[in-house]
Amino acid sequence: MSVTIYHNPACGTSRNxxxxxxxxxxxxxxxxxxxxPPERATLAELIAKAxxxxxxxxxxxxxxxxxxxxDDPGVTDGQLLEAMLAHPILINxxxxxxxxxxxxxxxxxxxxxxxPAPQRGAFTKEDGEQVIDEQGRRIxxx
Numbered sequence: 001m002s003v004t005i006y007h008n009p010a011c012g013t014s015r016n017x018x019x020x021x022x023x024x025x026x027x028x029x030x031x032x033x034x035x036x037p038p039e040r041a042t043l044a045e046l047i048a049k050a051x052x053x054x055x056x057x058x059x060x061x062x063x064x065x066x067x068x069x070x071d072d073p074g075v076t077d078g079q080l081l082e083a084m085l086a087h088p089i090l091i092n093x094x095x096x097x098x099x100x101x102x103x104x105x106x107x108x109x110x111x112x113x114x115x116p117a118p119q120r121g122a123f124t125k126e127d128g129e130q131v132i133d134e135q136g137r138r139i140x141x142x
Contacts, residue, residue, distance in 0.1 A: 003028040003115065006038065006046070006095040014094040016108035016125045021096070023132065024117040028096075037088040040081055046095045049102035054080045057104060059092040112138060 003021055005028045008014045021028050031038070038046065047057040054077040058070065064087055065071065070080060084090045094105050100114040109131050112119070123132035133139055 003096065003098045004031060005029070006031050006033040006091070006093060008032070008034055008093045011093055012126050013106055013108050017094045017096060017105040017111050020108060020111050020119070020123060020132075021115065023119050023121065023123045024115045025120050026115065026117055033091055033093070034088050037085055037091070040085055043084060043091065044081060046097065046102055049097070050095065050104050052104060053077070054084075057092050058084060058090050063087065063089045065090060109138070 003026050005014075005018055005021060007018055007030050009032065018028070018030065037043075044054075047054055050057070058065065058080055060066075060071075068083055068087070069075070070083055070090075092104055092106065094108075096103055096105050096111050096114065098111075098114040099116045103110045103114050105111045108125065119132045119136035119138075121132070121136055122130065122134045124130045129141070131139055131141075
């Protein structure tokens with residue numbers, strides 16, 4: 001029942017995702033990818049298993065995305081991966097790998113689709129939004 005989160009402790013979405021994993025009674029492998037970025041093959045595999053393109057997995061906000069010219073449609077997936085490894089802040093977060101699959105957990109509740117265990121109780125995100133009720137069921141806000 002191994003779950004791995006590529007985590008940025010400064011990111012609220014990443015903190016909420018980690019807390020949801022722990023709310024299921026799972027202590028994941030936590031990789032702080034800014035300090036310990038994944039290997040190129042691992043990053044490419046995470047992106048592919050999440051069903052994303054490399055361009056969809058790159059973070060633009062508060063990164064050197066524009067300064068590096070990565071918005072140019074001629075930049076290849078290989079070049080984007082190299083930029084993400086050279087500047088890990090460009091890796092969108094948090095990626096979570098679990099037995100049921102890989103997700104880029106934006107919003108954090110996407111992690112619920114791949115966790116191998118149910119939520120154990122109520123959960124409220126840092127912004128005050130309750131996403132899990134007292135019985136461990138997902139609250140539908142739609």
